[in-house]
Amino acid sequence: MTLRLYDSKARALTDFTPMVPGKVGVYVCGPTVQSSPHIGHLRSALVYDLLRRWLSYSGYAVTFVRNVTDIDDKILINAAESAFTPNPEEWWALAYRVELEFTAAYNAIGVMPPTYEPRATASIPEMQAIIARLIEAGHAYATDDGTGDVYFDTASWADYGELTHQKAEDMAPAADSESRGKKDVRDFALWKGHKEGEPETAAWVSPWGRGRPGWHIECSAMSTKYLGTQFDIHGGGLDLRFPHHENELAQSRAAGDAFANYWMHNGLVSVTGQKMSKSLGNSIFASELIASARPVVLRYYLGAAHYRSNLEYHDGALEEAEAAVSRIEGFLDRAERRLAGTRFAGTSELVIPQEFRDAMDDDLSVPQAIAVIHETVRTGNAALDDEDFAEAATLLGQVLAMTEVLGINPLAPEWAGASGGEAERALGTLVERLVSDRETARKSRDFTTADRIRDELGQAGISIEDTPSGAHWSLDG
RNA sequence: GGCGCCUUGGCGGAGUGGUUACGCAGCGGCCUGCAAAGCCGUAGACACGGGUUCGAAUCCCGUAGGCGCCUCCA
Numbered sequence A: 001m002t003l004r005l006y007d008s009k010a011r012a013l014t015d016f017t018p019m020v021p022g023k024v025g026v027y028v029c030g031p032t033v034q035s036s037p038h039i040g041h042l043r044s045a046l047v048y049d050l051l052r053r054w055l056s057y058s059g060y061a062v063t064f065v066r067n068v069t070d071i072d073d074k075i076l077i078n079a080a081e082s083a084f085t086p087n088p089e090e091w092w093a094l095a096y097r098v099e100l101e102f103t104a105a106y107n108a109i110g111v112m113p114p115t116y117e118p119r120a121t122a123s124i125p126e127m128q129a130i131i132a133r134l135i136e137a138g139h140a141y142a143t144d145d146g147t148g149d150v151y152f153d154t155a156s157w158a159d160y161g162e163l164t165h166q167k168a169e170d171m172a173p174a175a176d177s178e179s180r181g182k183k184d185v186r187d188f189a190l191w192k193g194h195k196e197g198e199p200e201t202a203a204w205v206s207p208w209g210r211g212r213p214g215w216h217i218e219c220s221a222m223s224t225k226y227l228g229t230q231f232d233i234h235g236g237g238l239d240l241r242f243p244h245h246e247n248e249l250a251q252s253r254a255a256g257d258a259f260a261n262y263w264m265h266n267g268l269v270s271v272t273g274q275k276m277s278k279s280l281g282n283s284i285f286a287s288e289l290i291a292s293a294r295p296v297v298l299r300y301y302l303g304a305a306h307y308r309s310n311l312e313y314h315d316g317a318l319e320e321a322e323a324a325v326s327r328i329e330g331f332l333d334r335a336e337r338r339l340a341g342t343r344f345a346g347t348s349e350l351v352i353p354q355e356f357r358d359a360m361d362d363d364l365s366v367p368q369a370i371a372v373i374h375e376t377v378r379t380g381n382a383a384l385d386d387e388d389f390a391e392a393a394t395l396l397g398q399v400l401a402m403t404e405v406l407g408i409n410p411l412a413p414e415w416a417g418a419s420g421g422e423a424e425r426a427l428g429t430l431v432e433r434l435v436s437d438r439e440t441a442r443k444s445r446d447f448t449t450a451d452r453i454r455d456e457l458g459q460a461g462i463s464i465e466d467t468p469s470g471a472h473w474s475l476d477g
Numbered sequence B: 001g002g003c004g005c006c007u008u009g010g011c012g013g014a015g016u017g018g019u020u021a022c023g024c025a026g027c028g029g030c031c032u033g034c035a036a037a038g039c040c041g042u043a044g045a046c047a048c049g050g051g052u053u054c055g056a057a058u059c060c061c062g063u064a065g066g067c068g069c070c071u072c073c074a
Helices: A039-057 A073-082 A091-108 A124-136 A217-227 A238-254 A286-292 A295-304 A317-339 A354-361 A366-385 A389-406 A422-443 A447-459
Strands: A004-007 A012-015 A023-028 A061-066 A140-142 A150-152 A189-193 A211-213 A230-237 A259-266 A269-271 A311-313 A462-467 A470-475
Touching (some): A023 A217, A039 A269, A039 A295, A061 A217, A073 A091, A124 A150, A124 A189, A124 A238, A217 A230, A217 A238, A217 A259, A230 A238, A238 A259, A286 A295, A295 A366, A317 A366, A317 A389, A317 A462, A366 A389, A447 A462
Parallel strands (some): A230 A259
Antiparallel strands (some): A140 A150, A150 A189, A462 A470
16 A cells, blocks of 8 residues: 545545655745744644654655744744843844744654754745746736835736635735735735834845845745755645645746645644634643653654644643553563563564554554554553463564654653663662562561552552562652 | 534544444453552444435535634644
8 A cells, every 4th residue: 555645735635656756855834933832833743753754664765844934024023022021132033042942842752853944044045036037927026116025916826726725806805904015915925125123134135125035935945945846745734724835836836836746734733622822822832741741642642633633632631641651651661571581582573563554654544553553552461461472572563663653652762761860770779679578578468568668659659560570660650 | 705624432532335443531350468550341422404325423415513714823
């Protein structure tokens, strides 16, 4: 079975065929670094991280580009507003600080660094080149009102609306009072002339006067700069379909580029039934999430729903994810302990079951893929109960392989907390001593003492499990 | 007004024209000194009304409710 993806332009599941056999170019719209990352940003990044990992696992050489839009209206506004706070910040400092926050959040949940992460401000000449081609082709115009603005001429492009299947005349006219020079309310800015009061550092020389790029043009420039004028997959959040992606597509195609072959859009995250928004004050920030759950649990939670589904965040969701991850972790841990010292230790082969492969190939059906993991965990636990170590070793390898591909192997080194070193060793020594005392008490059938020790450890956040090979202790998750 | 999406058991969340997704929580059992973990078993669902069909939760139409985009947004 080959990979099928839902192409939101075609509005259908389609077989994925790369332009060049064995190679895939993916462009994903990264954040506009205007304020701190929230749960939606994490989900979006994770979705394409899973896509990228699955493509890589499937044997493709993946060039994965995710941009950072580090110049736009909001960044300038937020920086300007900071002038009235105790910590005033230049727009470029704000953008960079926020970009670092994003990087930290991505790293925290195991989103792999992209092949390249271009910043919009580093591709101004490429943007200008596209704008020049558009003007040349009659699809863009510089206004004559002295603003230095350049707009895309939507009326000149018959296919405008092809991505979201809307007719231009049906679109609600946007009351864009500031743009007097527009020929049509649907025309969008390619270049914004420098305005009085805006930072000099936010203006670049151009044939149409000093100014800065409009929103949308940066992605046309960066995607084609690094992936070519035609490339395989373009992804982003569902809320970017219109106008952002529609406009990207229009300007790139009008400029003569074939652009993306497949369009993917991930579902949004909602809170209490509604999309997060600043005005509602219901944003769940990445920092809050990272503080309230283990990173691997967060990754599991954000990835567990299908990427095109809306994901509803609610209280208790992370606890449920923690329980699910603990179950997987429990099997891996138990299997490795039980197999240690047998001839099956270390013999597990990292094999991915066909069912898992089929699920992932079917438009990245992660929920079904995870179901396969859980089923394998169950049969693996049963094999351990039956002391069928050959079978257990096989299933252990499968679970490891599947969780590795999704980046949710709880025992993987990347999730290991900062090891306490000496403190950890000291704790271990003390606990081992108590566990040993308890074993002695149990052997002499002094269960009062044994239970007291277990209770005391429990109150300290340490749980005890009695197994055929002795007691096992662990810190509560 | 236009373009779309959603409504599944206590919760989360898949899927699909005819067979238990999966996880969490619940109940019964096995195991255990008792637990924990694990295993086995079990209950419970497809918003509502029509239609197509041998058969629909799954396709079509309608109704109700909810959501997204059309304005900055992952």
